[in-house]
Amino acid sequence: MNAQTADRVIDTFSPASPYAGMPTYYAASANPTPRRPELLGEEVADICVVGAGFTGMGAALELAERGYKVIVVEGERVGWGASGRNGGQLVNGYSRRMKEVRQHYGAEAEKAFGAMALEGQGIIRERVAKYGIQCDLRAGNAIMAMSKPQLKLMAERTEEWHRHGHTQMFLAEGAAAREHINTDRYIGGMFDPIGGHMHSLNYVLGEAAAFESLGGRIFENSRVTHVDRGAEPVVHTAKGMVRANKVLVCGNAYLGDAAPDLSGRILPVSSQVIATEVLGDDLLETLFPTNYCIEDIRYIPDYYRRTADGRLLYGGGTIYGGFDPASIEGKILPQLHQTFPQLKGVKVDFQWSGNFALTMTRYPQMGRVSDSVYFSQGDSGHGVTTTQMLGRRLAEAIDGQMTKFDVFASLPYIPFVGGKLFRVPYCVVGAWYYGMRDRLGI
Secondary structure, three states: OOOOOOOOOEEOOEOOEOOOOOOOHHHHOOOOEEOOOOOOEEEEEEEEEEOOOHHHHHHHHHHHHOOOOEEEEOOOOOOOOHHHOOOOEEOOOOOOOHHHHHHHHOHHHHHHHHHHOOHHHHHHHHHHHHHOOOOOOEEEEEEEEOOHHHHHHHHHHHHHHHHOOOOOOEEEEHHHHHOOOOOOOOOEEEEEEEEEEOOHHHHHHHHHHHHHHOOOEEEOOOOEEEEEOOOOOEEEEOOEEEEEEEEEEOOHHHOOOOOHHHHOOOEEEEEEEEEEOOOOHHHHHHHOOOOOEEEEOOOOOOEEEEOOOOOEEEEEEEEEOOOOOOOHHHHHHHHHHHHOHHHOOOOEEEEEEEEEEEOOOOOOEEEEEEOOEEEEEOOOOOHHHHHHHHHHHHHHHHOOOOHHHHHHHOOOOOOOOOHHHHHHHHHHHHHHHHHHHHHHOO
């Protein structure tokens, strides 16, 4: 612990004192972490990072390792947004297939996307080992199919991964699939042994601690009001400012009014998660024989896994615009019961909602809004691994290594159909159409 954190209060979060505005499982089981101070007055740094989630902390840690003086400014707490509320699944790839990258942007773009597709999980494993981050990291994830057309699509995806040199992925059907996930809901799926799952909040808290150990400074409860984007940018909060040579804007769905031109490019989408009472290892080992985490291939998928303390963490559902449903439990439990009918009557100990940032294209957005202000946002539901890779791209760009950064920065920005006013109903109509395809099994 460095001088900045030495005299701080150490928190152990609990349901009675929720970390993310509601009693999340992650907050209740988080590792002790210091309360960081509010930004007061003027500070100076080489780099100022806006947002202490996966993207911001990943980039900040990378920059600190490269010797930069870095300050991170966060509106709430480290990991308060999607980084501390998601399903905790390391799913390799993007929200769109690489063949779609080729269709829209050409063969060279597809090749570059494919070459970087596994980098995020590698960064996570590298940092967990290097800094001793205690986040219950486990290997293996699977994407499951409920119908023959869906299984055919999974076979195509497996072949696509192999074409890009990622031959670890494999297809399994019937009894072979049930060796990994014991339910009658699926007929098969694609299995990825170098995917995985973890305690999301503990991971980003571990990144923050590693960053501070290298001299980095974090200011919490310091919401950014605006950023001066000149040659010498200034990040402003209600009670302070940071003068820096460069600024990285990494707020994603929780950016707010700090950069309206960037927040207007994405659509906040809420996803809901529950965590059951402790079910015990014996039961969970019959359901998850190899402890892979699972999601299905539907347009609005279910995603779930076992936790280190013997619960079932189950998520799904989306609400465009980032609103919470009337009942999270009512939205998720019916899906859980379809997957595991034997768990009807199980008690739910935690339920929460969180927003991720969706782009019109479903590809991440990365670039510069001025010579001194860079941004990354819009991982579109695949942020756990993608944010780590994009955080490294931001750090490389600061160092003048632009080749990989430009792969994403060169993608054209496409606004939502209907603009800011009508983007939600447009997406709702799209979700209805693809939801109907899901129900028909096509």
